[in-house]
Amino acid sequence: MSSPRIAKVFQGLTESLRKLGPYPTAFKTGIKWQGRVDVTGAASDVGKDAVLIDLTSATWATENLRVIVIADPATDANNTAAFHTQSHAAGMFLDGSVSFRVYMETPALYTDAMAKFQREMLHVLRGQLGAPMQLLVTANTVEPKIAGVNGYVGVSAVVTDAGTYTPYFFAVAGGV
Numbered sequence: 001m002s003s004p005r006i007a008k009v010f011q012g013l014t015e016s017l018r019k020l021g022p023y024p025t026a027f028k029t030g031i032k033w034q035g036r037v038d039v040t041g042a043a044s045d046v047g048k049d050a051v052l053i054d055l056t057s058a059t060w061a062t063e064n065l066r067v068i069v070i071a072d073p074a075t076d077a078n079n080t081a082a083f084h085t086q087s088h089a090a091g092m093f094l095d096g097s098v099s100f101r102v103y104m105e106t107p108a109l110y111t112d113a114m115a116k117f118q119r120e121m122l123h124v125l126r127g128q129l130g131a132p133m134q135l136l137v138t139a140n141t142v143e144p145k146i147a148g149v150n151g152y153v154g155v156s157a158v159v160t161d162a163g164t165y166t167p168y169f170f171a172v173a174g175g176v
Contacts, residue, residue, distance in 0.1 A: 003049055006049040006071045006098065007034065007049070009071070009098075009129070010031065010034055010049070010051040010053075010069065011031065011034075013051070013053060013069070013121075013124060013125075014028075014030040014031060014053060014055070016124040016128060017030075017055070017117075017120055017121070017124060020120045020123070020124070021116070021120065023055045023065065023117075030053050030054065030055045031051060031052070031053055032052045032053065032054050032058060032150065033051070033052040033149065033150040033151075034050070034051045034052070035049075035050065036048065036049060036050065037050050037070065037146070037148040037149055038148045039148065040147050040148045040152075040153045040154075041146065041147045041148020041149065041156075042147065042148070042156070045070060045146070045148060046148065048070055048071060048072065048073070049070070049071040049098075050068065050069065050070045050071070050146070050148075050149045051068070051069050052066070052067075052068050052149060052150045053066070053067050053068075053069070054066040054067075055117070060143045062105075062140070062141045063105070063107075063108065063112070063113070063114050064105070064143075065113065065114065065117045066104070066105065066143070066144060067102060067103065067104050067117075067121055067144070068102070068103040068104075068144050068145070068146050068149055068150075069100050069101070069102050069103075069125075070100065070101045070103075070146070070149075071098040071099075071100055072098060072099050072100070072101060073097070073098055074097035074098060074099065098131065099131055099132040099133060099134070100125050100131055100132070100133040100134070101133070101134045101136060102121060102122075102125065102133055102134065102135050102136065103136050103137075103138070103144040103145075103146060103157075103159060104117075104118055104121070104135070104136075104137055104138070104144055105137065105138050105139075105140060105141070105142060105143065105144055106137045106138065106139055106140045106160075107140065108140050118135075122135065122165060126165045126166070126167055127167075130167040131167065132164060132165065132166045132167065133164070133165050134161065134163070134164045134165075135161075135162040135163055135164075135165065136159040136160070136161055136162065137159060137160050137162050138157045138158065138159055138160075139158075139160075142157055142158075143157060144157055144159070145157045
C-alpha cells in the first residue's frame, strides 16, 4: 500500500492526463499496479511508493503508453527517521515532499503518441504539481520495468537518464 498522500497523487495522474487529451483506455483502469517497491527491488528503492500506469492495455507491447513512477521522499543524506511524519491513518510513514523518477520507453518518433504521452506526463508532474522529476528512458521497443514493482522479479530494464526537470517557479527543493 502506498502512503495516502502519494496514493492520491498517483490516482490523480490518470485524471490529469485525461484532461490533456484523448487516450485509448478508461482512466479508472489505467493504473495497473500501485504500492511500495518490494524486497526484490534495488535496496535504494525498497519501501518507496510506486505506480505502473498503462493507458494502452494490461499487457505491454512496443509503444504502449506505459510509465512507472517512483516517489523519492525528500530527506537528508542519512534518511534520518526524525524527519519523517508518522501517518496515524495507515500506520505508515508520510514522507512529506517528494520528487519523482519516471521510467518510460523512448518514442520511435518525436511526433508519435508515445512522445505526446511523455511530454504530457512531464507537464503534469513538473508543470501542474510543481515537482522535480527525473526522466529515465529505455530503448524503443524495450519495456520499462523495475525490479520490485508490479511483481517483477529480476534485473531492471537498462535506462538512459534523459535529464532532471525542475519546476520553473519557487518550490520546495525536495519536491511536491
